[in-house]
Amino acid sequence: MEVKKSDIQKLVKVKKVDSFWNHLVCSFKKDYKIYGEVQKNKIKIWEMSSFTGIFYPVYTFEFNSENDLVKTKDQLNSFARFFQFLFPLSFFFPLLSNAFTDFTIKRFLANIAAFLFLTFACHLLSRKIYRFEKKEQLNSFYKKIGFTVEEKTCDKIDGKSENEWSSSKILTRLFTYPFCLALILFGIFGMIPDGNFFIAIPMLAIVGVYLYSDLTMIFRPNK
Template structure:
């Protein structure tokens, strides 16, 4: 079984899990695998992702009284939690602007529109974040498994390394969805940029571009991450 000192070797950049350190890791995109904090009965591991930036997770690896690894859980880093609160505050502020300007009787439509756009963007970005966190978790689990295999080769004699199931981004359904959605998104972005914004409909134009852009971003990101994960899984070696 993996012990605490085995995981300690993964901590290449030791520091405290604080708001300031996570802000620095987000701002400078610290992708060292791994930064971490070593505590008495747990080790915290993390690294910043280009796609998640400040929303990357912290992995909590827990150990029993004999310093044996007994559990793994994820938690959003402190700066990521702060970003969630700031985002919620900004959404409420922008949703209240139409009501303040036009009154409740006329402004509620604009407020609902802002909340709807924010909700759609949240769903799209949550999908991208979920995919990224899944890949980061599988990377760590693979690392731990490979360490255990090197430490106890007799335990795994005759057993090959399990291939982790990776979501297929090229199913017939997804291909036809992209054939249908990509031209619509590109066309709508063009309409927003060329027609809505120049004709004074700045809010609608920006919201339309944001929604279509977020969809394209999250979908292309999922394709690239799936391909990269497959390649890294084959070439990965424990140092």
């Protein structure tokens, strides 16, 4: 049974254009409705959930001349991509300023390294939230229109399941896990005793959430 354009169009509760401004508004409204942009041979839909927060995917459904679904792809919404870089730059700016205060090579390198890693960790964390949820959300969309995963042909879904034990991911973890441990120790024994709670607490929170989400991705059961 083929998925038709009219089936996907039924999912759309609010018609909006897939734009930076609309995703910004959607992120702050938090009404958890399914938004969509309907074009001639394409429909884009997105839905913010309590789990994804602003890091929700935008799904693009492409159709042929007979309005049969031929391809599905997804990407992180434009506001979330912007926020990936805005948040660490603004929130951890004190680390950059501290790097040049009472300048020493050791202090400079420690603060710059912490800033770069936290920026990288924020990016990885948002990607993990996005990856973790996108398949479940897509399946939920199909179920709402009466289809199951088995009823869809695999060649219509653009994207492969990622191997959490690939060489690139192992190498990444060989770098990030020791650095996370170093940041935890630095935050607890270096920053908190000096009264730098404003930086230490968010830093520890991000590191903790990153480790938790990464371990969840590793040990989650295969469906």
